[in-house]
Amino acid sequence: MDIGKAEETLERIETQPPDVVIRRLPLYARSLRYLLQEGIHSVSSQELGERINVTAAQIRKDLSYFGEFGKQGIGYDVEKLLDHIERILGLHHDWPVALVGVGHLGQAIARYEGFRSKGIRIVALFDSDPAKRGQEFAGLTILSSEQIATVVPVHHIKMAIVAVPAIYAQGVTDLLVAAGVHAILNYAPITVRAPEGVWVRYIDPVAVLHSMTYYLARDHNPMNNGA
Amino acid sequence: MDIGKAEETLERIETQPPDVVIRRLPLYARSLRYLLQEGIHSVSSQELGERINVTAAQIRKDLSYFGEFGKQGIGYDVEKLLDHIERILGLHHDWPVALVGVGHLGQAIARYEGFRSKGIRIVALFDSDPAKRGQEFAGLTILSSEQIATVVPVHHIKMAIVAVPAIYAQGVTDLLVAAGVHAILNYAPITVRAPEGVWVRYIDPVAVLHSMTYYLARDHNPMNNGA
Numbered sequence: 519m520d521i522g523k524a525e526e527t528l529e530r531i532e533t534q535p536p537d538v539v540i541r542r543l544p545l546y547a548r549s550l551r552y553l554l555q556e557g558i559h560s561v562s563s564q565e566l567g568e569r570i571n572v573t574a575a576q577i578r579k580d581l582s583y584f585g586e587f588g589k590q591g592i593g594y595d596v597e598k599l600l601d602h603i604e605r606i607l608g609l610h611h612d613w614p615v616a617l618v619g620v621g622h623l624g625q626a627i628a629r630y631e632g633f634r635s636k637g638i639r640i641v642a643l644f645d646s647d648p649a650k651r652g653q654e655f656a657g658l659t660i661l662s663s664e665q666i667a668t669v670v671p672v673h674h675i676k677m678a679i680v681a682v683p684a685i686y687a688q689g690v691t692d693l694l695v696a697a698g699v700h701a702i703l704n705y706a707p708i709t710v711r712a713p714e715g716v717w718v719r720y721i722d723p724v725a726v727l728h729s730m731t732y733y734l735a736r737d738h739n740p741m742n743n744g745a
Numbered sequence: 746m747d748i749g750k751a752e753e754t755l756e757r758i759e760t761q762p763p764d765v766v767i768r769r770l771p772l773y774a775r776s777l778r779y780l781l782q783e784g785i786h787s788v789s790s791q792e793l794g795e796r797i798n799v800t801a802a803q804i805r806k807d808l809s810y811f812g813e814f815g816k817q818g819i820g821y822d823v824e825k826l827l828d829h830i831e832r833i834l835g836l837h838h839d840w841p842v843a844l845v846g847v848g849h850l851g852q853a854i855a856r857y858e859g860f861r862s863k864g865i866r867i868v869a870l871f872d873s874d875p876a877k878r879g880q881e882f883a884g885l886t887i888l889s890s891e892q893i894a895t896v897v898p899v900h901h902i903k904m905a906i907v908a909v910p911a912i913y914a915q916g917v918t919d920l921l922v923a924a925g926v927h928a929i930l931n932y933a934p935i936t937v938r939a940p941e942g943v944w945v946r947y948i949d950p951v952a953v954l955h956s957m958t959y960y961l962a963r964d965h966n967p968m969n970n971g972a
Contacts, residue, residue, distance in 0.1 A: 537956075540956050540959050540960075541952070541953075541956045543955075543956065543959070544949075544951070544952035544953075544955035544956055545936065545949075545952055547955070548934060548935075548952070549936070552911075552935070569936060570936040571936055571938070606959065607955050607956070607958050607959045607962070608958040608959055608961060608962025608963070609955065609958060611958075611962060613954075613958050613961065615954070622852075622853045622856050622857070623853050623857065625849075625853070626849045626850050626852070626853035627950075629849050630849070630850065632934055632950070632951045633950070633951065633954075635951050635955075636955075637955070637958055638951070638954055638955070638958070676961050676965055677954065677957065677958070677961065679950075679954075684779075700960075700961060700964065700965060701954075701957040701958075701960065701961055703950060703953055703954055703957070707775060707859055708775075708779070709772065709776070709796060709797040709798055711798070715964070717957050717960055717961075719953045719956075719957060721948060721950050721953070722771075722772075723854075723859070723860070723906075723930060723948050724771070724859045724860065724862050724865070725768070725771035725772055725775070726768075726771075726930055726946050726948070727840075727842070727860075727865055727904065727906075727928075727930055728770075728771035728774070728834050728836065728862075728863075728864070728865070729764075729767050729768045729770065729771055729834070729946075730904065730928040730930070730944050730946060731834050731835040731836060731838075731840050731864055731865070731904070731928075732767050732770070732833065732834045732835055733767075733927075733928065733944055734835060734840065734903050734904065734927060734928055734944075735834070735835025735838060736835075737927065737942070738903055738927060
């Protein structure tokens with residue numbers, strides 16, 4: 519191996535895509551799906567960017583981590599780019615998902631057709647409430663949380679959605695991780711601990727609202743009933 | 746004004762807290778509330794950090810944007826720090842919130858007690874479905890989306906939650922902005938356009954799952970039924 523090659527390899531290792539890029543890829547993919555639905559088969563980075571409030575330069579830079587796409591002045595083939603991004607995201611595989619917690623929120627999640635999207639499928643429901651056990655919901659039988667340990671490995675489940683009250687979130691996380699889950703989407707309003715190599719992300723609408731009130735309070739007169 | 750003062754002022758202007766700091770403050774506040782519930786009244790940045798997977802140094806740096814808190818070796822007074830963070834976030838004021846879209850998701854949102862948290866209160870429900878108009882839900886009467894223009898200003902609503910299908914999200918956003926809303930939490934799986942000065946943030950669980958499949962596919966063998 520000559521020095522040029524070695525340096526090139528080193529550079530590739532150093533340019534692992536940052537997480538912020540990985541997080542934008544699903545938005546690109548979704549936008550490309552909408553384009554296809556509209557019957558649009560070619561798009562410039564400018565046009566794609568306008569649809570998702572990202573600059574054309576940002577899109578080109580993000581995609582450059584994964585190879586060469588599109589041609590200067592011609593734009594991207596929508597179908598090919600979508601296919602490529604879905605492959606990068608691992609969405610050509612089937613990722614069975616467990617949902618823990620079938621209360622009001624969990625029911626809305628189980629019903630939400632967005633979760634029946636490319637690559638993702640909720641295949642098991644768990645709830646600690648004995649009254650719910652055995653009930654059918656959204657085409658699945660609700661299982662006891664104690665069955666996480668046995669059912670998760672059988673279905674090769676690596677990904678789970680947690681929609682339990684905050685006080686149970688850590689216990690459920692521990693059960694899921696012990697059963698082989700490596701990616702958790704946590705709706706409970708609390709930060710959980712998980713071992714290295716397990717990805718935990720949060721859906722935290724109240725925290726998001728509370729961050730926006732900062733800007734509202736700075737820029738606007740709130741209703742003045744405050745302390 | 747001497748040059749020293751001018752430089753200090755300049756530095757303050759330059760050290761406006763970045764958005765990522767503003768987004769962490771609600772997590773600090775929540776963790777402090779949990780501490781109070783547990784009867785804990787003093788906490789070190791180390792202990793606080795462990796609860797939310799943030800380093801002690803990060804917490805100290807984040808808080809330093811807003812003044813001096815705690816004393817070296819003594820830690821923070823939980824109640825005082827919470828009060829201070831809530832004031833920074835504008836949560837000592839009352840922010841009435843409109844919810845647009847009362848389908849399965851909207852119903853779960855309207856019922857979710859987390860949204861009846863400090864500073865935030867859903868005060869108006871809108872839905873375009875004539876069959877829903879006039880129905881009571883979560884203590885509120887569902888109004889027609891056409892009433893956004895009149896009801897939002899009357900209630901001084903500056904913040905809204907959008908839980909409508911993707912194809913309606915832009916239209917609803919436009920109505921809300923025209924009625925005086927400056928902060929939108931958008932659950933619809935599409936990026937919307939809003940004028941300068943309007944904050945739009947997204948709750949996008951499918952995009953989050955799709956970003957985690959990237960890491961799963963990289964680190965693990967998926968079920969191999971893929972294309």
